[in-house]
Amino acid sequence: MTVVLVDPRRPSLIPIDAIDLLAGDVQYTEEMPIKVPWSLPAARPAYDGDQAPVLLSSDSEHPAVKARLAAGEKVISAPDAAPGERLVDAVAMMDKLRTAGPWESEQTHDSLRRYLLEETYEVFDAVHSGNADALREELGDVLLQVLFHARIAEDAPQNPFSIDDVADSLVRKLGNRVPAVLAGEPVSLDEQLAQWEERKALEKSRGSLMDDVPTGQPALALAQKVIERVSAAGLPADLIPAAMTSVSVSAGSDAENTLRSAVLEFMEAVRRAEHAVAVSRRGDDVPEELDATSLGQVSEAEWRQHWPSGEQDGNDRNAETDEVTETDEPDETDAAEEADEAGAAEGADEAQTEVEQAADSAR
Template sequence: MTPHPGTAVVVLTATTLPAAALPLLRTATRVYAGGGVDVALGDGPLPADVADEAANHPVVVLTDDPAYSLPGAPVYRTAGAALVRAAQVMDTLRSPGGCPWDAEQTHESLRRYLVEEAYELLDAIDDGDRAALLEELGDVLLQVLFHARLAADAADDPFDVDDVATALVRKLVSRHPHVFADGPAVWDAQTQENRWDELKQQEKRRSSSVDGVAMGQPAVALAVKLVQRAGKAGLPADLVPAGDSVGERLFTLAAQAQLAGRDPEHDLREVARRFADQVRAAEKSAKAAGVELTADAWRAHWPPA
């Protein structure tokens, strides 16, 4: 059943309306309050036969449920509407009567999940899989919401997801004075990157160009970041560590790749993924031939066709 052209679903965030929905509200014959929306904001509660009415008259449904929909009707959401709902769900899971597993978690117990979800997101990006990208971004967001909710329960120096978001907004605004203030104009991405680093250095009051680099990140990415930071501070390329040990040779290769404009972490990951595909193909080929994977069998089926 096709709804009337004036019919729409409007998702509220703390009773904030998306501006694009205002014309529809003015022309609607009925405005219904669904989900957790106060009935007083509409003409009455959401009826069970709203789809039938919407087929003949312009009807607007107000709801706080970002998943609600009327078949064929457009949905208008205030930016971040679903984020508010996600934070509410996380709060319910961690509150009394929620999930026992969620209630037992700590920042430390969740560490491995944060790392795993970040790598699964990288896989989705590398694979160009849009459905997986959407899902994995949600899993990474869950980690942010979870850690923020844990922080709200802390006895000392608690903070919550709103504090996290407020700090982020403050950072984004301060690092983009050309957008949110009367800062110097930025004409290209490289200029903005340099400006970002300058502002960051001023804010953090760091004494070294490599202060603040996450030393726990994968070694190749760490080497690249250190060389990048030191290079921006004027370190000559010939001072990059070199030597005969495995670690020194790997560092030199990573540094050379970074200085040449390459991303060695990405390049190495591509080779590793290709190697994994070759292993699977060789195993499949040997299995189809009914042979045991001895060293000779590996050689006979490698590289795979």
Template sequence: MTVILLDPLRPDTIPIPAVRHVAGPVVVTEDVNPFLLWELGEVSAATDEHIAQRDVTVVSTDRTHPVVRARIDLGDNVIEAKRAGGEALLDAVALMDTLRRNGPWESQQTHWSLRRYLLEEVYETLDAIATGDPDHLREELGDLLLQILFHSRIAADDPERPFDIDDVARAFTEKVSRRTPGILSGAHSDLETQIREWEERKAAEKQRGSVLDGIADSQPALALAQKVLERLSAAGYPVDSIDPDILTVTVRLGDDSVEDQTRRRILAVMEGVRDLESQAASEGIVLDSRDGWLQVMGVVEVSAGAPVGGPDSASTPDPIIDDGDADDIVVTAEPRRRATDPDAAPGDPAPTGG
């Protein structure tokens, strides 16, 4: 009087509570994997006759099978394999594969042609989060998943360096596993420790040549500016030397695109920072503090009211003095020749990115 429902994705795995029930008379529905038949030994095909034969165990992967459904309606004990989360993703992968092979539109798409749709789906997902509607969010996450499946399936067709959705999933699990060892091992559950571990392992993996490496240039200009400023601040860069216009957005009717203006300005800052990094490398200057950045910029930083330049200060340019409190910093810039620009004149400004 038992029905055993197997996981259709793992049809050769019998739940432990069901093991003792397969020792007696067993009938199987036609959907059961043939491999399992050899392991079960003597079995019969389930027919309508077995509906009333309550001393046999029915094994199936299909709850809707007529024999299974009838036996359940009669009150049989049901032992069902627990299904792992994520199984529905396999159906999604199979559907995407079919569309890529047979769909006239899907078969023509490229990573580049799908860029606009990917961006749209991200914004629509953000809108769904803002609404607080779970149904709306579920739908938009499905659309976003479509883009991931689509790009992964396109990549599988690459003749030189193919990868598929399994490679994408492995990239995720491997990266997160490397960066959260303490959490996964149970060594700790502290937020600050987790963040520190993540950042330390990320830095070790990336071995970045520039403080700006890894920043997506194609993100919206304001998000790009914020990310760049955050990264520079964390690296000790004197962000107060950056063009203040980058910190303010002014919208004027009939003016150029604010997005384009901001993007041009922040890209200029990024170019200047990379020039400074190149110059620092050639001069052996370590850019791990504000002092290091100022050194490569050729900037001398002194306290307000202090003499600038020493005995020969008469030949030193007047400092740029902040109008704030006495504790404010005064910066005097002796323009230096840019090492990466052989044609620069002695009076050319330092590449501060302003």
């Protein structure tokens, strides 16, 4: 007497050790897809007649299965599920929800953005708390967002993709970024990090260090990302403004917006400096379109030489103020001379009046 347990996800895949047994009298439990018993020469339901030598089932909790196992019958079961098998179930469930769920069917990438952000912060909180159960649950919520966005993308009229395409992109990326590790070759931490950054740069082919920096992230995270990127590119630290490296919080102020504005201005300064470096390198006889090619490594001297200096702008403004002072405002000497001239004129008028009065008296 034998119980044959198959994988409920793939009930038609029969363990090779059970093939000969299924050629004889077999009973099956009712959850089995009907095509499976129909393909067997002598299969009948578990409730039909006396026990057959073999019971075929995909449900280890079925009463008939449990009764036979309790009686000590032999078990032939499918191999244990490989890691990731439950992901297949999650994908199928998400597909069902997207198709039949009134709320799920109306969602878009844009409408789900806030949920993705909220779930990400909740993962941060779970990591900080050290609660493994909470972390498992919150990671599941983030996975739901990934599955949801991928399922929405399947319905896109232009450039659709599926969760398999998402996984394929990840597999290809990791295969290209860390081939030595995946091939089992010995590699040091420094070598792995260097290889990762080198291959990442080749993949991205950025025209600017600031390309593909997500500016929609919180201002503090944005500042950190930008500082990390320019520091790795050799930008002198003193060119990074203090408004980006320190945050002042007070009642009535918008620290988030203030920091974001400072970071966005700095990003624009980096782009202008990169363009200036490209112009200086290509020469006058090279088409300007070639400025779009990757700069490669920019030296500290190049950063300093082509950096749009705020101090220079301030000096220019001071010069303009000085020019206005010299041309439009009288200095102290001019004012004194004008006062003397006015006093002399007033004295002459008074003298003229006295002469006229004396002449009248004489008459």
